[in-house]
Amino acid sequence: MTLAENVFENLRLELRRGCLTLAVLAQLREERYGYTLRKALADDGLVIDESTLYPLLRRLEAQGLLASQWREEEKRNKRFYRLTPDGEKIFAQLFEEWQAINAAINASITASMKTTTSNL
Amino acid sequence: MELLDHYLESVKKHLPWQRQDDIIAELRANLESQLEEKEEALGRPLTQAEAEEWLKQLGAPIQVAAGYQPQQYLIGPAFYPTYRYVLKLACSWATIIYAIVTVVQVFATQNPSNTALLDAVLHLPWVLMMAAAWVTLIFAAIEFTVARGYVVLPAFCSPSPNWTPGSLPPLTHDAAAGKKPRSFAQAVAEVVFGILFLGWLLLIPQHPWLLMGPGAYWLKTSPFELAPVWVPFFWCLVAMNILQNGWNIEALISGRWQRPQPLKQAVFKVLGLLPAAIILTAPHQVVVLLRHPETAQMRDRLQLDAINHYFHWSTEVICAIIVLQLVWSAVQLTLNHYRKRAAAMQ
Numbered sequence: 114m115t116l117a118e119n120v121f122e123n124l125r126l127e128l129r130r131g132c133l134t135l136a137v138l139a140q141l142r143e144e145r146y147g148y149t150l151r152k153a154l155a156d157d158g159l160v161i162d163e164s165t166l167y168p169l170l171r172r173l174e175a176q177g178l179l180a181s182q183w184r185e186e187e188k189r190n191k192r193f194y195r196l197t198p199d200g201e202k203i204f205a206q207l208f209e210e211w212q213a214i215n216a217a218i219n220a221s222i223t224a225s226m227k228t229t230t231s232n233l
Numbered sequence: 234m235e236l237l238d239h240y241l242e243s244v245k246k247h248l249p250w251q252r253q254d255d256i257i258a259e260l261r262a263n264l265e266s267q268l269e270e271k272e273e274a275l276g277r278p279l280t281q282a283e284a285e286e287w288l289k290q291l292g293a294p295i296q297v298a299a300g301y302q303p304q305q306y307l308i309g310p311a312f313y314p315t316y317r318y319v320l321k322l323a324c325s326w327a328t329i330i331y332a333i334v335t336v337v338q339v340f341a342t343q344n345p346s347n348t349a350l351l352d353a354v355l356h357l358p359w360v361l362m363m364a365a366a367w368v369t370l371i372f373a374a375i376e377f378t379v380a381r382g383y384v385v386l387p388a389f390c391s392p393s394p395n396w397t398p399g400s401l402p403p404l405t406h407d408a409a410a411g412k413k414p415r416s417f418a419q420a421v422a423e424v425v426f427g428i429l430f431l432g433w434l435l436l437i438p439q440h441p442w443l444l445m446g447p448g449a450y451w452l453k454t455s456p457f458e459l460a461p462v463w464v465p466f467f468w469c470l471v472a473m474n475i476l477q478n479g480w481n482i483e484a485l486i487s488g489r490w491q492r493p494q495p496l497k498q499a500v501f502k503v504l505g506l507l508p509a510a511i512i513l514t515a516p517h518q519v520v521v522l523l524r525h526p527e528t529a530q531m532r533d534r535l536q537l538d539a540i541n542h543y544f545h546w547s548t549e550v551i552c553a554i555i556v557l558q559l560v561w562s563a564v565q566l567t568l569n570h571y572r573k574r575a576a577a578m579q
Contacts, residue, residue: 146262146263146266147259147262147263148262148263148264148267149266162291162292163263163264163291163297164291164292164297167259167260167300167301168300168301171256171301183258189262189266190258191259191266192258
């Protein structure tokens with residue numbers, strides 16, 4: 114991996130880290146267990162490694178944003194997660210923040226593209 | 234699937250023991266669901282090679298388990314800047330003290346040789362490693378106790394959230410010239426290191442090896458002993474150190490650590506002359522005595538004279554350097570004062 118690729122990879126991971134938490138919280142407004150959550154995220158275009166997703170669920174639960182319970186489904190015990198009331202509140206705030214950041218970045222890019230085009 | 238069992242067993246070994254079973258049960262449920270789906274899609278069980286490839290994609294067991302470990306630091310970001318500063322300070326002091334002790338040892342031996350000097354130089358990395366190891370150990374212990382809430386640091390040890398831009402210190406000459414200003418970490422480190430240094434200093438009379446290392450044994454068995462002049466010299470150093478620590482602590486608590494303290498610097502430069510003056514005024518310029526003068530050999534007497542002579546001479550040189558520094562500081566202060574007055578008159 115070249116230096117530039119390495120820098121890109123680090124920045125990409127950094128960018129993804131916060132987004133993944135938001136995506137997980139968004140999915141867990143509906144109860145899911147680890148594997149179906151991973152599949153749902155992948156179906157939406159967000160592929161997450163098992164080694165990232167499953168520990169993340171534990172951390173979010175420790176922070177009080179998720180609640181979990183063991184339950185049997187299809188003859189197998191599975192741990193199901195869903196948002197707690199605190200988690201819902203924080204998800205709403207994070208989503209608002211995300212939209213504001215997204216809008217600001219879009220505005221900046223649109224403005225800089227207009228300037229570039231007018232200079233041409 | 235046997236391979237999956239092996240994999241999960243290996244992951245388990247690296248997990249926090251309190252949550253091992255719970256995590257493995259969850260991981261197993263998720264991975265078995267995934268496996269089941271893969272096999273359904275293929276319409277047959279996975280071959281050995283396919284299973285190996287799948288598990289390989291999941292990641293090495295130690296990496297998978299690492300995700301479940303709490304984030305831990307030997308020295309966390311809160312203490313790291315202070316740690317770096319204290320480490321630099323400790324290594325600098327260790328080098329200075331070791332250099333002084335080595336010079337004294339080498340020139341006090343009956344036959345000083347280049348080999349002894351070379352040995353001492355080669356031993357320096359070990360001394361630095363020891364100093365670094367002790368500082369790291371102390372900071373790791375602080376991190377461990379503070380991070381787990383066993384100890385709560387006093388308010389003055391954490392940067393106050395109630396600051397206002399107006400309370401920021403005025404720009405010093407160094408800061409205006411683009412040099413780094415004195416940080417809070419430096420101020421705290423000065424207090425911590427000052428107290429540790431005082432403790433170390435007070436232990437020296439009972440444990441001279443703390444200062445001289447193996448040289449303490451040599452001093453004990455050598456035909457020489459220290460003259461009584463070292464007693465007032467030692468207590469003078471202790472008093473100066475207590476004064477300096479008190480001054481630093483007071484400045485830290487009152488928040489004056491941010492401001493430059495030219496008076497303090499001047500006072501300590503002047504006080505620095507006191508220990509040197511004690512040595513210079515030693516009766517007959519004697520700082521080292523013969524342990525048994527009645528039975529001493531001529532060679533020891535000659536060596537004693539040489540030691541006392543060179544010691545007196547080096548103390549005079551040190552005094553001259555301190556006086557020159559004082560004169561230079563006085564000239565700088567006068568010039569600054571003159572510049573400020575001239576600027577105010579324009």
